[in-house]
Amino acid sequence: MSRQLEKKDKTPHITVSDLTMAYGDFVIQKDMNFTVNRGDIFIVMGGSGCGKTTLLRHLIGLKRPVKGKVFYGDTSFWDVEEEERNRIMRRCGILYQGGALWSSMTLAENVALPLEEYTDLSPGDIGEIVSLKLAMVGLAGYEEFYPSELSGGMQKRAGLARAMALDPEILFFDEPSAGLDPLSARRLDDLILELRAGLGTTVVVITHELPSIFAIGNNSIFLDGESRTIIAQGDPHKLLAETDVPKVMEFLTRGEAIPPVAKGGIWNRMST
Amino acid sequence: MGGAMQAQGTIEFSSMSDDTLQATISGSWKIGASLPSPATVLTRLEADQGIRDLVMSASELQGWDSTLLTFISNIKRECHSRGIRLELQGLPQGVERLLHLATAVTEKKDVLDTGRRKSFLYVVGKSTIHFGTSTVEMLSFIGDVTLTVIKSLGGKASFRRIDLLNLIEECGAHSLPIITLISVLVGLILAFVGAVQLKLFGAQIYVANLVGIAMVREMGALMTGIIMAGRTGAAFAAQIGTMQLNEEIDALKTLGISPMEFLVLPRLLAMVLMIPLLCLYADLLGILGGAIVGVGMLDITLVQYFTQTQEALDLTNISLGVFKGLIFGIIVALAGCMRGLQSGRSASAVGEAATSAVVTAIVGIIVSDGIFAVLCDVLSI
Numbered sequence: 001m002s003r004q005l006e007k008k009d010k011t012p013h014i015t016v017s018d019l020t021m022a023y024g025d026f027v028i029q030k031d032m033n034f035t036v037n038r039g040d041i042f043i044v045m046g047g048s049g050c051g052k053t054t055l056l057r058h059l060i061g062l063k064r065p066v067k068g069k070v071f072y073g074d075t076s077f078w079d080v081e082e083e084e085r086n087r088i089m090r091r092c093g094i095l096y097q098g099g100a101l102w103s104s105m106t107l108a109e110n111v112a113l114p115l116e117e118y119t120d121l122s123p124g125d126i127g128e129i130v131s132l133k134l135a136m137v138g139l140a141g142y143e144e145f146y147p148s149e150l151s152g153g154m155q156k157r158a159g160l161a162r163a164m165a166l167d168p169e170i171l172f173f174d175e176p177s178a179g180l181d182p183l184s185a186r187r188l189d190d191l192i193l194e195l196r197a198g199l200g201t202t203v204v205v206i207t208h209e210l211p212s213i214f215a216i217g218n219n220s221i222f223l224d225g226e227s228r229t230i231i232a233q234g235d236p237h238k239l240l241a242e243t244d245v246p247k248v249m250e251f252l253t254r255g256e257a258i259p260p261v262a263k264g265g266i267w268n269r270m271s272t
Numbered sequence: 273m274g275g276a277m278q279a280q281g282t283i284e285f286s287s288m289s290d291d292t293l294q295a296t297i298s299g300s301w302k303i304g305a306s307l308p309s310p311a312t313v314l315t316r317l318e319a320d321q322g323i324r325d326l327v328m329s330a331s332e333l334q335g336w337d338s339t340l341l342t343f344i345s346n347i348k349r350e351c352h353s354r355g356i357r358l359e360l361q362g363l364p365q366g367v368e369r370l371l372h373l374a375t376a377v378t379e380k381k382d383v384l385d386t387g388r389r390k391s392f393l394y395v396v397g398k399s400t401i402h403f404g405t406s407t408v409e410m411l412s413f414i415g416d417v418t419l420t421v422i423k424s425l426g427g428k429a430s431f432r433r434i435d436l437l438n439l440i441e442e443c444g445a446h447s448l449p450i451i452t453l454i455s456v457l458v459g460l461i462l463a464f465v466g467a468v469q470l471k472l473f474g475a476q477i478y479v480a481n482l483v484g485i486a487m488v489r490e491m492g493a494l495m496t497g498i499i500m501a502g503r504t505g506a507a508f509a510a511q512i513g514t515m516q517l518n519e520e521i522d523a524l525k526t527l528g529i530s531p532m533e534f535l536v537l538p539r540l541l542a543m544v545l546m547i548p549l550l551c552l553y554a555d556l557l558g559i560l561g562g563a564i565v566g567v568g569m570l571d572i573t574l575v576q577y578f579t580q581t582q583e584a585l586d587l588t589n590i591s592l593g594v595f596k597g598l599i600f601g602i603i604v605a606l607a608g609c610m611r612g613l614q615s616g617r618s619a620s621a622v623g624e625a626a627t628s629a630v631v632t633a634i635v636g637i638i639v640s641d642g643i644f645a646v647l648c649d650v651l652s653i
Contacts, residue, residue, distance in 0.1 A: 060526050086528035094526050100519035104435070114527055117430060162523075 010037040012071075013170065013202045014059065019068035021054050028054050031229050032068070034221050041196055041203045041216045043236060045251070046223030052206045053097070055223070056174055059204070060094055061085050090118060093163030094172045099155035101147040107134060107158050108143035114165040133161040137191065153184045160191070171195065173205045177212055189215050210254060214240075222248050279334060281307045285316055291324040293317070298332030301340040310346040317354065326351055331362035341370055348375075413610045417540065420532040430529055431538045439542035443504050447550060450499055455554040458491050459483055459561020467570055476570040480580035483562030488585055488593045492555035494641060496547060497600030501633035505608035508539050509629035512612025513622035521613070536609040540602065547601030548594045555593060592653060596644055600637045607633040 014036040021028040028051035036042045044052050057063040059070060061077070070077040072088050101110050111130045115121060121129070134140055137157040147155055156176070163171060173192070177185035189212050195201050207213060213220065213236050220239065222232040224247060232239055232248040240252045281301040286294045293316065301307055317323055328347070333340075344360070344367070351358040360368070390398075423429075466482040512535055515521050521531050559581055566572040572580075608629045615625035647653075 057522075062522055062525060089526050090528055092526070094523070096519040096523060098518055100523040102520050102523070103515070103518065104438075113529075117527070117529060 012036070013038045013040070013073065014204070015071040016059075017069050017071070019055075019058065019070065020066045021051060021058055021063070022066045027066075027228055029223055029228050029230075030067075032221075034230065034233055036202060036204060037219070038202055039196065039200055040219045041192065041205065043213050043217035043220035044204065044206045044223065045208055045213060045220060045236075047208070047225050047251070050223045050225035051228075052208075052223060053174055056094075056172060056204075056206055060092065060172060061089055090166060091168055092170045092172060093166065093168035095156065095159050095163045095174065095176060097174045097178060099147065099152075099159035101155055101158055101162065103147050106144050106146055107139065107150075107161075110147070110158065111162045111165050114162065118166060129165070130161075133164055134158070136164070137161045138187075153180050156180065157188070160188075164195070167199065168201065170202045170204065173203065173207070175207055176205060177207065177209045182211075185209065185212065186215075192216055208251075210252065213252075222251065280305055281340075283308045283312060288327065291322050292327060293320070293323045293325070294327045294329065296332065297328065297330040297340075298334070300335035301333065301343070302335055302337050303339050307339060307343070310343055310350070313347055314350060317350075317356065323356060325357045325359065327359045327361060329361040330364070330367075333362075333364065336364065336367060340367060341374070344371060345374065409614070410610065413613075414606065416532055417536060417606060417609075420530070420537055421540070424533065424537060429537055430533045431535075436538040436542060439538055440546060442507070443500070443542045444546035444549065447500065447503060447546075448553070450503065451496060451550055451554050452557055454495050454499060455487075455492065455557035456561040456564075458495055459487060459558035459563075460565055462486050462491070462558070463562040463565035467565060471570075476566070477572055477576065477580055479562060479566050479570060480572070480577050481584035483566075484559055484581040484584045485589060487558030487562070488555045488589045490593070490641075492558055493551050493593045493597035493600060494637065496551045496554045496597055497604060497637045498634060500543070500547065500550070500601060501604045501607070501630050501637065504543065505604040505629045505633045506626040508605065508608030509612040509615070509625045510622055512609060513615030513625040516613065516615045517617050517619070517622060531613065536605075536613075539609055540605045543601045543605040544598065547597050547604075551594050551597030552590075555590070588653060592648070596641065599640055599644075603636040603640065604633045607636060 012035045016032055016034050019032040020030040021032075032055070044055060046052055054063065058065050064078055069079070075084070075088065077085060077088060101107070102113070105113070108127070108130050111133050112126050115126045115129060119126075131140065131143065134142060137160050139154060139157055139161065142150070142154070142158070147158065150158065156179075171192075176188050176192070180188065192203055192205070193216055196203055203216075205212070205216065217236045220233060220236045221230045222239070222245075223229075224231040232243055232245050236252065239248060243249055243252075279299040281297070281299040284296045284298070286296070288294050295313060295316075313326075317326070326347075328344070344363075348358055348371075363371075420429075462483045463479050466479045467476060470476050470478050470482070512521070512531075515535070521535075524531050524534055562581075563574060563577045566577045567574050611625045611629035611632060615621050
């Protein structure tokens with residue numbers, strides 16, 4: 001499904017060069033280099049705690065890199081004025097792990113806020129766009145609900161509606177399927193594919209859900225928590241077929257394809 | 273555990289040879305029973321330094337849970353450090369598997385070094401640095417707020433009017449009951465304290481002066497400030513801290529909406545608008561509290577009491593009190609918002625943020641009140 005779109009011209013959308021991320025002296029990941037092309041569905045994968053979400057925070061302007069650069073097109077994101085950074089971020093939509101809806105506002109107000117801030121649309125027009133976006137994520141009729149009145153999955157979808165409010169060029173997803181049942185997760189994947197097909201949106205997905213990775217990803221990086229850097233990148237299907245890095249193989253196969261030599265303690269592989 | 277009585281867990285020793293000790297575990301090893309501690313084995317090992325092998329057999333075991341596991345891993349560790357070979361015999365299969373599970377991955381040593389004891393100098397140095405950075409943070413927060421206020425005076429500020437109205441209701445109307453209660457009581461207390469002394473001189477009527485001046489100049493503003501710190505300041509910190517926890521603040525920032533404008537400004541504004549009114553209200557009710565004592569116990573008529581109060585007070589006193597209240601309000605709002613924004617991302621961090629907002633606000637209020645007292649004296653207001 002993801003292959004058919006690879007024929008597109010590859011123009012870099014986000015480029016990361018020599019990025020090092022750290023909290024104080026504690027280095028999370030170092031020497032990161034990768035490129036997200038326009039129209040990619042780019043997967044950032046890796047075990048828990050390896051710095052996937054921290055990478056996201058560097059990409060969306062919440063945390064300044066210790067070293068290295070992030071480029072949006074040709075603009076060095078962290079070297080320009082804050083105004084310019086905000087302008088770039090306005091073209092990005094972000095779906096946070098827990099939805100991060102503003103809890104004091106209804107769904108409609110949540111989705112409307114970006115539009116009120118950055119467009120000159122009349123309240124009537126905004127209302128229509130809001131209803132459309134909510135309908136796109138399957139929440140038509142929920143305009144006047146508060147986030148706390150919704151289930152986790154619905155909050156996430158509403159978060160997506162908000163992320164899409166300004167028709168972003170890039171959508172970031174932080175663990176989109178975490179906490180969703182398999183069917184909802186699948187629907188969210190389909191929605192991501194639809195968005196890319198319909199709007200040509202570049203999508204960056206942080207996830208460790210194997211079904212999602214293979215269903216939607218056409219490019220990826222694998223962060224390793226031990227060596228603290230990227231140990232593999234490329235199309236996840238190709239990685240699965242060709243990689244010679246045992247860790248990546250183990251991850252992509254849920255540990256099934258592990259060579260018997262590594263069967264040590266139970267935490268490496270169940271020994272019984 | 274119910275049902276048949278099980279024999280208590282015991283351990284027995286027998287020497288198999290000069291350098292081999294056999295320990296037999298029997299009975300039921302479960303939480304709650306009084307069981308032998310690993311120390312019994314250790315004293316036995318201490319007593320006979322020649323022991324090189326420890327054979328532990330558990331064929332008589334009747335029941336077990338994690339207490340047995342901790343017991344055996346303790347012994348295992350001790351034997352390892354003493355160079356004694358440990359052989360486990362007849363352990364239930366479950367015990368063996370769980371032990372294997374717990375020891376399969378060696379403890380990570382390089383991850384974090386928290387919890388280790390720090391030297392006194394280290395602690396002093398660390399808290400000094402912390403004090404320095406938190407002072408800088410506070411100053412930069414105040415600077416940020418000032419810039420935001422100046423900016424918003426010129427053009428439109430990006431917060432929602434409905435938020436401001438809600439906050440005004442929260443700060444103002446909802447605070448009235450507690451302010452009523454506290455102010456009347458403070459007025460009463462002041463009047464009682466004054467009445468006892470002034471009666472000695474037959475000057476009961478001056479209770480009105482005492483209560484009036486004390487309430488208007490000092491207690492009205494101070495009490496309002498402290499109530500707002502506990503009520504509204506803590507609420508601000510908790511609200512903003514929870515938004516931090518839920519990534520709501522991140523969502524604002526990445527949208528290019530400044531939390532300063534969107535969250536701090538309306539809170540500050542609501543407080544600045546409401547606290548002078550609350551302060552005047554507190555003054556009035558304090559005087560009323562004093563009047564209750566004056567009329568009820570000191571045989572002053574209501575008219576007398578209020579005429580006396582009116583003579584005692586002038587506009588300077590009243591505006592001084594209201595001005596102080598305004599400053600206290602700003603301190604409360606800033607402390608609440610700052611601690612909220614600084615909050616960490618966990619439930620306990622939000623609680624800490626609320627606590628520290630109240631502490632910061634009260635310290636700020638008292639210190640600035642002290643400064644006011646000195647200033648008033650110098651300027652003879």
